[in-house]
Each structure stands twice: as C-alpha cells, then as structure tokens.
Amino acid sequence: MSAVAAPLGRQATPWLLSGPALLLFVGVMVVPIAMTVLLSFHDFSMSKGIQPVFILRNWHEVLTDGYFHEMFLRTLRISVIVTVACIALGLPEAYILNRMAPRWRSLFLLVILGPLLISVVARTLGWALLFGGETGLINKTLLRLGVIDSPVPFMFTETGVVVALTHVLIPFMILSVWTALQRVDPQTENAARSLGASQTTILRRIVLPQVMPGVLSGAIIVFALAASAFATPAIIGGRRLKVAATLAYDEFLNTLNWPLGAAVAVLLLVGLIAIIVGSNRLIERRYAQVFQ
Amino acid sequence: MRRNGPLALTFHALFVTFILAPIVIVCWVAFTPEGFLSIPNTEFSLRWFREIARYP
Numbered sequence: 001m002s003a004v005a006a007p008l009g010r011q012a013t014p015w016l017l018s019g020p021a022l023l024l025f026v027g028v029m030v031v032p033i034a035m036t037v038l039l040s041f042h043d044f045s046m047s048k049g050i051q052p053v054f055i056l057r058n059w060h061e062v063l064t065d066g067y068f069h070e071m072f073l074r075t076l077r078i079s080v081i082v083t084v085a086c087i088a089l090g091l092p093e094a095y096i097l098n099r100m101a102p103r104w105r106s107l108f109l110l111v112i113l114g115p116l117l118i119s120v121v122a123r124t125l126g127w128a129l130l131f132g133g134e135t136g137l138i139n140k141t142l143l144r145l146g147v148i149d150s151p152v153p154f155m156f157t158e159t160g161v162v163v164a165l166t167h168v169l170i171p172f173m174i175l176s177v178w179t180a181l182q183r184v185d186p187q188t189e190n191a192a193r194s195l196g197a198s199q200t201t202i203l204r205r206i207v208l209p210q211v212m213p214g215v216l217s218g219a220i221i222v223f224a225l226a227a228s229a230f231a232t233p234a235i236i237g238g239r240r241l242k243v244a245a246t247l248a249y250d251e252f253l254n255t256l257n258w259p260l261g262a263a264v265a266v267l268l269l270v271g272l273i274a275i276i277v278g279s280n281r282l283i284e285r286r287y288a289q290v291f292q
Numbered sequence: 293m294r295r296n297g298p299l300a301l302t303f304h305a306l307f308v309t310f311i312l313a314p315i316v317i318v319c320w321v322a323f324t325p326e327g328f329l330s331i332p333n334t335e336f337s338l339r340w341f342r343e344i345a346r347y348p
C-alpha cells in the first residue's frame with residue numbers, strides 16, 4: 001500500500017505521536033530563545049527602562065566595544081585550553097582504566113564519574129579552598145616541594161578558572177572516550193604486537209584512530225559546557241575576571257540592562273553553534289573513514 | 293590484555309588525587325572549630341553540624 005493511498009489517520013499518526021514532545025520543545029526552548037533574540041533589539045535607558053522598539057544599538061555596542069571583545073576572547077581562550085587539558089588528561093586515564101582488573105576498574109570509574117553527582121558549586125568551592133588566595137594549600141605544597149619560588153596566583157585568574165573547569169568537565173571526556181574504547185577489539189592491539197609494533201606505535205596507529213570519534217564528541221561536549229559555564233568562573237574568577245556567561249548575568253541582574261544582556265547571550269549562542277558546526281564539518285571530513 | 297606499567301599507575305594516582313582533592317577538602321573544612329573558613333589541623337569539632345541541627 002502506497003503512502004498516498006493511506007488513510008488520513010495513518011498519515012497523521014507520526015505527528016500525533018511526536019506532538020507532545022514537539023510542543024514541549026517549542027514551549028521551553030524555541031519560544032524563550034526567540035524572545036531573547038527579540039529582547040536584544042530593544043532599547044534600554046536608566047530612566048525609562050526597556051523600550052519595545054527595534055534598534056541595533058546593543059548589537060553595535062557588543063560588536064565594537066573592546067570591553068566585550070576582551071570577554072569573548074577570554075571565554076574562547078579558557079574553553080580551548082580546558083578542552084585541550086581534558087583531552088590530554090582524560091584520554092590516557094580512560095585507556096589506563098580500560099586496562100585495569102575489573103574490580104579496580106569499577107571502583108575508579110565510580111571515583112571519576114561520582115563527582116558528576118555532586119553540585120558544581122560544592123566542587124568549585126573545594127577548589128577555592130585549595131587555591132585560597134596566595135597562601136592556599138596548593139601553593140604551600142608546591143613551595144615546600146621546591147617546584148615554584150613564589151606563590152602562583154590562582155584565585156581571580158584564568159589559571160584558576162582553567163584548573164577548576166577542567167576538574168568539573170573531565171568526567172564527560174572520560175565517559176566519551178571510555179564508550180569508544182569499549183568498541184575497540186582488544187585483538188587488534190595483540191595483532192599489532194605480534195607483527196612487531198612497539199607500544200608507542202600501537203597507541204598511535206591502532207588505538208588512537210579507533211577512539212578518535214569518542215575524543216572528538218567529548219571535546220565538543222567539554223567545549224560547549226566550558227564556554228557556557230557560569231558557576232565556576234563566577235566563584236573562581238569573581239567580579240574581576242568575567243566570561244561571557246557571567247557578563248550576561250551581570251547585565252541582566254546588576255545593571256538591569258536586559259537588552260544588552262540578551263545581545264551578549266545570543267552572541268554566545270550563535271558563536272558556539274558556529275564553532276561546533278564548523279569543527280564538526282572539519283572533523284567529519286578529516287576522519288571520514290572512522291565514521292563509516 | 294596487558295597490565296598497566298609503573299608510569300601509567302603513577303599517572304593514575306596523580307589523576308585520582310586531582311579528582312578527589314577538592315571534594316575531600318570540602319568535607320575536611322566542615323569539621324573546623326573556628327568561626328571562619330579554615331583547614332583544621334589539630335582541633336576538630338562538630339560545631340557546624342550542630343548548627344545545622346539547630347535551625348531545621
């Protein structure tokens with residue numbers, strides 16, 4: 001029976017079935033974002049509040065003022081460094097976990113993924129305690145070990161934000177690489193070894209290409225979450241070191257300039273979508289054979 | 293399946309320390325007897341837990 005001859009009821013079935021989900025999606029996602037986009041074109045003044053007119057002032061301000069450039073560049077820089085750090089630490093750790101005895105493996109998987117169950121605020125406060133100004137526990141330890149000569153400033157610096165964000169987001173990278181490692185046939189490693197490959201060659205030529213999809217999807221998750229992170233930069237960075245998310249928050253709730261805050265939020269969203277879609281294209285072309 | 297070498301296990305130990313450090317420190321600081329944020333070294337108290345119980 002062809003689709004044209006199908007009774008109306010059958011044609012409508014997919015729509016009826018996906019209807020509730022579609023309504024929810026439109027209601028809680030499309031409408032708020034569309035309203036934020038509209039809000040970013042409204043005018044604001046201290047005396048009159050928000051004016052429902054259509055102007056480009058907020059966008060002009062966000063795109064030309066060096067203050068905003070600095071914030072967005074800092075957000076990008078922090079996200080890129082956090083993503084690279086998560087790959088550099090998470091990839092070897094996932095591989096080591098995969099080679100452990102099952103008993104230890106389940107214990108350490110719990111240790112590594114367990115922090116996801118604890119609030120980001122609690123974990124970030126832990127870092128704030130460890131950094132603790134100039135005389136925190138980390139600086140004391142490093143000074144005693146002779147690694148550094150003078151205390152490294154962690155609080156209210158990008159270094160501190162990067163360390164704490166890496167800690168918060170690395171479970172996502174390990175989870176992603178771990179999933180990819182589960183699909184790797186261990187016999188491919190043994191086959192390479194039997195053909196005389198060294199451990200480095202095996203890692204580079206056999207294991208790495210097979211887990212690359214996991215690394216890349218993990219990188220996209222970590223990058224997106226790092227760029228839109230709010231709690232960690234707010235606690236570690238404080239008022240001095242703002243990123244795009246805390247900047248939008250400040251415009252909304254401190255200066256009460258909602259239209260400008262909306263412009264910042266929309267620009268962050270558009271920038272993130274552009275970067276993620278762009279890198280996805282690049283990755284799919286570069287690693288086409290892995291995705292087949 | 294080959295076992296992890298000493299280098300891999302050292303990396304793993306450092307990594308687990310990195311993951312657990314901030315969580316352990318938060319729990320540790322909860323036992324401070326002081327009225328401000330401090331890391332208790334010699335004296336421990338349940339003062340702040342009693343404080344929670346007093347204002348349910």
